[in-house]
Amino acid sequence: MSSQARRSALRAGALRGPRKEEMWSRLVWLGLRAPLGGRQGFTSKADPQGSGRITAAVIEHLERLALVDFGSREAVTRLEKAIAFADRLRAVDTDGVEPMESVLEDRCLYLRSDNVVEGNCADELLQNSHRVVEEYFVAPPGNISLPKLDEQEPFPHS
Amino acid sequence: MAAPMLRWGCRGRRWAFARVDGGSCHRRGAPTGSTSNRIRGESSVAQQPLHTAQKTRKGEHKWAAVVGLEIHAQISSNSKLFSGSQVRFSAPPNSLVSFFDASLPGTLPVLNRRCVEAAVMTGLALNCHINKKSLFDRKHYFYADLPAGYQITQQRLPIAVNGSLIYGVCAGKKQSQVIPKTVRIKQIQLEQDSGKSLHDNLRSQTLIDLNRAEGQLRVDANISVHHPGEPLGVRTEVKNLNSIRFLAKAIDYEIQRQINELENGGEILNETRSFHHKLGCTMSMRDKEGKQDYRFMPEPNLPPLVLYDATSLPAGADPQQVINIDQIRETLPELPSVTREKLVQQYGMLLEHSFTLLNEVGLLEFFQNVIKETRAEPKKVTSWVLNTFLGYLKQQNLAVSESPVTPSALAELLDLLDSRTISSSAAKQVFEELWKREGKTPGQIVSEKQLELMQDQGALEQLCHSVMEAHPQVVMDVKNRNPRAINKLIGLVRKATQSRADPVMIKEILEKKLSL
Numbered sequence: 065m066s067s068q069a070r071r072s073a074l075r076a077g078a079l080r081g082p083r084k085e086e087m088w089s090r091l092v093w094l095g096l097r098a099p100l101g102g103r104q105g106f107t108s109k110a111d112p113q114g115s116g117r118i119t120a121a122v123i124e125h126l127e128r129l130a131l132v133d134f135g136s137r138e139a140v141t142r143l144e145k146a147i148a149f150a151d152r153l154r155a156v157d158t159d160g161v162e163p164m165e166s167v168l169e170d171r172c173l174y175l176r177s178d179n180v181v182e183g184n185c186a187d188e189l190l191q192n193s194h195r196v197v198e199e200y201f202v203a204p205p206g207n208i209s210l211p212k213l214d215e216q217e218p219f220p221h222s
Numbered sequence: 223m224a225a226p227m228l229r230w231g232c233r234g235r236r237w238a239f240a241r242v243d244g245g246s247c248h249r250r251g252a253p254t255g256s257t258s259n260r261i262r263g264e265s266s267v268a269q270q271p272l273h274t275a276q277k278t279r280k281g282e283h284k285w286a287a288v289v290g291l292e293i294h295a296q297i298s299s300n301s302k303l304f305s306g307s308q309v310r311f312s313a314p315p316n317s318l319v320s321f322f323d324a325s326l327p328g329t330l331p332v333l334n335r336r337c338v339e340a341a342v343m344t345g346l347a348l349n350c351h352i353n354k355k356s357l358f359d360r361k362h363y364f365y366a367d368l369p370a371g372y373q374i375t376q377q378r379l380p381i382a383v384n385g386s387l388i389y390g391v392c393a394g395k396k397q398s399q400v401i402p403k404t405v406r407i408k409q410i411q412l413e414q415d416s417g418k419s420l421h422d423n424l425r426s427q428t429l430i431d432l433n434r435a436e437g438q439l440r441v442d443a444n445i446s447v448h449h450p451g452e453p454l455g456v457r458t459e460v461k462n463l464n465s466i467r468f469l470a471k472a473i474d475y476e477i478q479r480q481i482n483e484l485e486n487g488g489e490i491l492n493e494t495r496s497f498h499h500k501l502g503c504t505m506s507m508r509d510k511e512g513k514q515d516y517r518f519m520p521e522p523n524l525p526p527l528v529l530y531d532a533t534s535l536p537a538g539a540d541p542q543q544v545i546n547i548d549q550i551r552e553t554l555p556e557l558p559s560v561t562r563e564k565l566v567q568q569y570g571m572l573l574e575h576s577f578t579l580l581n582e583v584g585l586l587e588f589f590q591n592v593i594k595e596t597r598a599e600p601k602k603v604t605s606w607v608l609n610t611f612l613g614y615l616k617q618q619n620l621a622v623s624e625s626p627v628t629p630s631a632l633a634e635l636l637d638l639l640d641s642r643t644i645s646s647s648a649a650k651q652v653f654e655e656l657w658k659r660e661g662k663t664p665g666q667i668v669s670e671k672q673l674e675l676m677q678d679q680g681a682l683e684q685l686c687h688s689v690m691e692a693h694p695q696v697v698m699d700v701k702n703r704n705p706r707a708i709n710k711l712i713g714l715v716r717k718a719t720q721s722r723a724d725p726v727m728i729k730e731i732l733e734k735k736l737s738l
């Protein structure tokens with residue numbers, strides 16, 4: 065298959081060579097490669113595509129970064145399945161193929177003229193806020209710190 | 223939110239951009255966003271290591287420090303980077319906020335053309351390579367003043383890279399020597415800004431204003447030390463630097479701190495530190511949770527930004543929708559380094575003078591106007607403008623625009639001096655009078671105060687003669703080759719003439735009379 069044809073095929077199939085820094089699943093992949101340790105309650109023994117387990121440390125890390133809650137074993141299993149699904153990308157030979165930066169790469173980026181056309185709607189916007197002080201949104205102070213690693217309940221949800 | 227910000231960077235040699243690997247430790251409580259419409263840049267201060275300190279104990283290895291600056295500057299535009307809301311200072315909270323700026327679901331960023339032009343201009347002025355294609359990314363972190371949970375930036379492929387800037391460093395005993403130095407600019411990127419948060423500790427709450435137009439120039443410094451020839455050391459990032467002076471202090475402190483730490487067998491952590499100017503030290507802001515991971519991803523709502531030049535410009539393209547780098551280059555004003563070079567060539571002034579002329583707002587124009595109107599030599603004009611004129615301004619803390627002396631007035635004064643109508647000291651007197659803003663011209667002041675030099679050679683010779691007669695002892699001293707005696711005699715004659723004689727002429731006459 066010529067590289068041109070391969071490129072079209074890739075585009076048509078919407079399968080892309082993963083970019084090193086961007087692919088989230090790749091980060092987790094690296095996490096999977098790391099030696100296992102710590103609590104392994106969530107981690108499943110099932111290993112769909114030889115992708116390994118997700119350690120509790122990785123789950124902790126993801127939870128803090130993205131403020132999600134992998135509260136159940138089900139959620140972790142789903143995560144593992146998602147990773148396994150994404151891993152199928154690795155089956156594609158992307159040697160010599162330019163990575164695609166954006167699915168919008170053939171579109172023109174629209175340039176707006178430097179005119180003031182919006183704003184001045186503080187009242188409307190402030191209605192969205194649970195709490196308001198004068199014309200400021202009110203938020204809790206700084207960030208609420210997450211419980212420390214060892215303080216955290218291992219499986220807070222079923 | 224969509225306030226335009228340019229980030230331009232130049233860093234020491236092998237530093238990968240912090241963002242790729244998640245960057246330095248960053249306390250989640252501290253906002254990393256800077257104010258709207260900013261240019262954020264990075265520069266290493268010199269190609270050579272900035273600071274070399276001797277290792278005091280073992281005395282073997284020298285240390286070299288590497289410093290990179292990340293500079294955030296606001297773009298001057300009417301509306302924000304990604305939305306059409308206004309850019310303005312001191313507006314009521316949240317009044318300059320559109321639905322997009324408030325991160326309401328369903329809103330999309332729309333790029334402001336003016337901001338792209340500004341970024342290209344900055345890149346060209348800083349000798350950068352302009353990337354014809356650049357990309358936007360999302361940098362994720364959680365903070366109350368970042369309602370979307372991410373900031374749109376240009377981490378992968380920014381709009382301009384690999385530039386340089388020549389600047390002058392004052393050195394020498396009197397700080398009068400200017401040494402030109404070059405700093406590399408790593409990259410310039412367009413970036414969104416986060417909002418402003420006011421912490422109310424009393425009520426344990428934070429007040430958020432999403433207007434974001436503060437108009438400051440903000441700098442973060444990245445510092446590391448190493449032995450020359452060895453790999454670069456671990457760097458720390460120092461934030462909360464509010465002035466150039468504190469920037470310098472913080473960098474000096476941090477370099478020394480790192481050297482001390484390493485010499486005592488410790489290690490440097492890749493962390494963020496804050497500068498406390500009252501204590502004169504940096505302190506760790508390290509988050510116990512570990513390194514911040516910004517989870518960079520491409521901004522899915524913005525296609526790549528494509529720029530053109532004269533050769534690649536597509537035919538029949540809508541001029542509003544394309545940006546031509548060559549066209550922007552033509553609109554650049556003359557850059558300072560070119561102006562300085564011209565001044566040195568044209569007027570024979572020293573390089574440091576050219577720096578001074580350009581560093582004061584309006585001074586160059588003032589200087590050029592004086593040159594236009596006076597017959598006096600350029601060197602004389604330079605000297606009067608940089609020494610006398612600028613001296614008066616600085617003493618009274620005035621800007622050039624507030625000066626009581628106009629270029630025409632100074633030109634007239636210099637003409638009087640040039641034609642030897644008045645002496646140099648008389649000219650200084652006239653200048654002082656002009657500064658009083660009484661509306662008189664130099665000519666008027668000269669005649670009022672009778673400052674004209676004695677033109678009558680004969681009368682002057684008479685005076686010299688009578689002074690010599692009145693002070694035989696001094697005359698004797700002069701004849702005995704006492705070097706100071708002649709000056710005393712000149713002084714006496716000057717007094718007799720009420721300072722209306724040119725000392726040079728007096729000296730000539732005296733010397734002739736004394737057959738020296």
